[in-house]
Amino acid sequence: MPPNFTTQNLTQQLNIGNIVSLGSYLYRSRFKQYFQLALIAHLWLFVPIYGWAKFYATAGLISRLIFSDIIGQKESIRSAKFHVNKHFWQFLLTVILSILICLLQFLIFYILCSLASGIIYLILATIFGLISQPINQVNPFSNLLFTIIIIPTVIAVYLSPLWFYSRFFLTDLPLAIEDKINSIQAMKLSRQLTKGLTLRIIAIILIAFFITLPIQILLWLILSFGFSIILGRISDLLFTQSGNNNDFIISSIVLIALNLINGIILMPFWQSVKSVVYYDIICRREGYDLILRDRSIEQTS
Structure with missing residues (x-):
C-alpha cells in the first residue's frame, strides 16, 4: 500500500482522485504479473x-488478486484461479x-429522446409561428430552434451508454470475490452498490480514461509506425504485386495488433480501478472492512 494510504484512509470514503491514484499504484506494484495474465487473456x-470466457475469467482473476492486496490478504x-474458475462461464454470461x-x-432512451x-x-415552432419554415436538409443547424433542441439531445444520446454501463461497472467483481x-x-449487486453513485462512477471512468489517453496516443503513434514499416516490407517480399488489397490487409493487421x-x-489498470471502487463502496455500505477481511480469510482457508 502506498505511504499516503493507510488502513484508516481506506475505511473512509475515498475521493475520485484517490481512487484513480490507488488504482494506478496497485497496477504498477505487480505490473509484470498482471501483464502476463493480460497477455494470456488477450491471446485467448x-x-x-x-x-472469450477465458478472457473475462482472467480479468476477474486480476481483480481478485488486486482486491486481495487492498485488504492486506495477498493470495x-x-x-485465486481456483475460486474464479468456480464461476468460469458466469463471467461471459x-x-x-x-x-x-x-x-x-x-x-429505448434513443427512441424516447x-x-x-x-x-x-413542433410545440415551440407552433407557438413562435415557425411551423411553416422547413428544416434545411443541407444545413439543418441554420434553424436556430432546431439547433437549440437537437444539440442537448445529441449530447444526452451519446453520453447515455456511459450512464447505463456505470450501473454494471462492477459486475465481474462479485463473481471474482464472492462465493x-x-x-x-x-x-443486481452491481446495480445495488452503484445506486446513487452513477455520476461519481462516470467521473472515475472519465478521469481514468483521460489519464491513460496520452499513453494510448503515444503507443498508437510508435507502434503503428513500426508495424507499418515491418509489415510493409514483409508484404513486398511475399507479394510481387502491390495494391489496395495488400494495403487493406496490412492496415487490418496493424489495427488488430495495436488494439x-x-x-x-x-x-x-482498469481492473485495479474497479477493485478500488468496489472496496470503497463495500466498506461504506457494509460498515467496516473487518467483514471483508473475515470473508477473504474464509475464502483462502
Missing part, C-alpha cells in the same frame, strides 16, 4: 466462446447480459 480472444494465483441490457436501455425532441420542436453467486445476482497491445497494457 482468438478462440471463440471458450476463449497466490493458484488459489454476465458480460453478454450486461451488453444486451445496456443496448436495450440505449434503444427522438420523440420528445420532435414533439418539443455462491451467479450472473443475475452479480448484476491487442493497448488492451494488454491497460486491462490490469
